[in-house]
Amino acid sequence: MEKSNFESTQEIFDMWLKTYEATFGRIVEMPAMGPTRERSEKMMKGFSLFAELSSTWMDSNVNFQSVFMEAMRRVREKTANEMEGEINPEKYKEFYRIWIETYSETFKEFLKSGHFASDMGKFMSYFMEFQKFNREMLEENYLKPMNLPTKTEIDEINKELYSLKKKVKELDRVIKELSLMNPSNKDEIL
């Protein structure tokens, strides 16, 4: 029962993904034409990125849910074995202890697995790509037409500033070294 619930969620999602890939997914991959060709093609890329992100999110989600189910199963087993008799507040504390210990341990096992690391790595990659795409779209479609500075431009300025600061520091160091070598010419060097 528990397992079949997740399997159906996954099945529905897979069905949606397959349908998307066979229909709309193909349309958005078509080469664009006309004067807005470049912009349209970039915008359409967002649909594919979103589909990929959703797919990895679903994989991670299903895995997380399975771990929750396993943790719940273990808690049920432990409480059945360790907690008997009348229910009172001290028993609630005991239940809390079992709950936190079991959940903590079960999740640690999962988080340690290479499986989780690779899922998280994939999800983060798609998420970053999707966010980057959104920012680019915002820059292209709103900031640039309104003549407002974009993140890309600010980064360019920051890079220039970094290089200049580094250069100044280096020159400063050389001047100090030269003035130390020849203190009588210090004023000339400076």
Added chain:
Amino acid sequence: MKEANLIDFEKFKRGMELFLEPPDFSVGTTPSEIIFTEDKMKLIHYIPAVEKPYAVPVLVVYALVNRYYILDLQPDKSVIKKLLDEGFDVYIIDWGYPSGTDRYLTIDDYVNGYINNAVDKIKQRSGLDTITLFGVCQGGTFSVMYAALHPEKIKNLVTLVSPVNFDTDKGLLHIWARSLDVDKIVDYYGIVPGDFLNAGFLLTDPFRLMIDKYVGLFEKIECETDDGQCELRNEETVKNFLRMEKWIFDSPDQAGETFRQFFKDCYQKNLLIKNKMVIGKTTVDLKKISMPLLNVMAEFDHLVPNEASKPLNDAVSSSDKEMLVFPTGHIGIFVGSRSQKDVCPRISEWLKPRSILNGEGEKRPIQTGKKRSERKRNSRTSRVNKK
């Protein structure tokens, strides 16, 4: 049964009352002065606690992740204060909070730039050619790199819970780092948000760190409302909790290029321990480390497992080297009960004979150009900057 219920409710109520009128608390209260700044980096000098401190000054280098004041969280849990009381002349680097202009800073800028300039400044003030470098966590890794690149400036090297070997499965961060596409993260963020890293740290033990920790706080609250001592204890419990909570979530963002190189060269390729890591234009050769080395670890460290720190002792060429492992955790080593009782005294014990000028066997006053009383007047009691 009803009574037990009431006690729990009373504890919760008392705790909430304390939070509604939160007690004032401060961190980083050991008197200090800023003696040098460069960009966002500040070099802090702590006012010595003895008239004639040990001659060789100690420069503490903390990680870029989180803030340096964990080493001076409160007077009774302060590694810094303990070192001062033991007679050392202590400096620390405050890295500040990187912003957009810092995104292109590299490890070369941190190690050969900021750390090197701080070391030169301390050398100039003390009139000595060498100082003690005391690196903590990632700051320890940077200190190891520095000591290998500039061994002529370092008299002693102390590393505290510092990773140098990243090829281990013992820590979750080491496992996760292998699968992370760091280029995509840095290319998108530029400056990697501190909250992003915090999310990773919380994920190492989500239920304990996001639920149990807070339940534990209310469990500690006492309910004898007529007892003044009990009120004071409750207030102290809340203050201690808030100090730690502030530190945990006071997470500076990370300079993107440094983050990229640290992740790729250290966590993913493990170049440092293989003597293949390049900083600036120089390859870091750990065999160049020949000065006395003390490598300190926490047995139950879940962020920097012992396997990540231990190989340092075999990688260096120092003949005078020691390794200490304490039964505590990554944070416990700074603020846990063993920190003041065992960790700091053992480090001081090791440092003392190595902090005396060669052949002199005596302590020497520091040269600052200011009278001690003047320095005290000018010093600030808290050096914690707000974002």
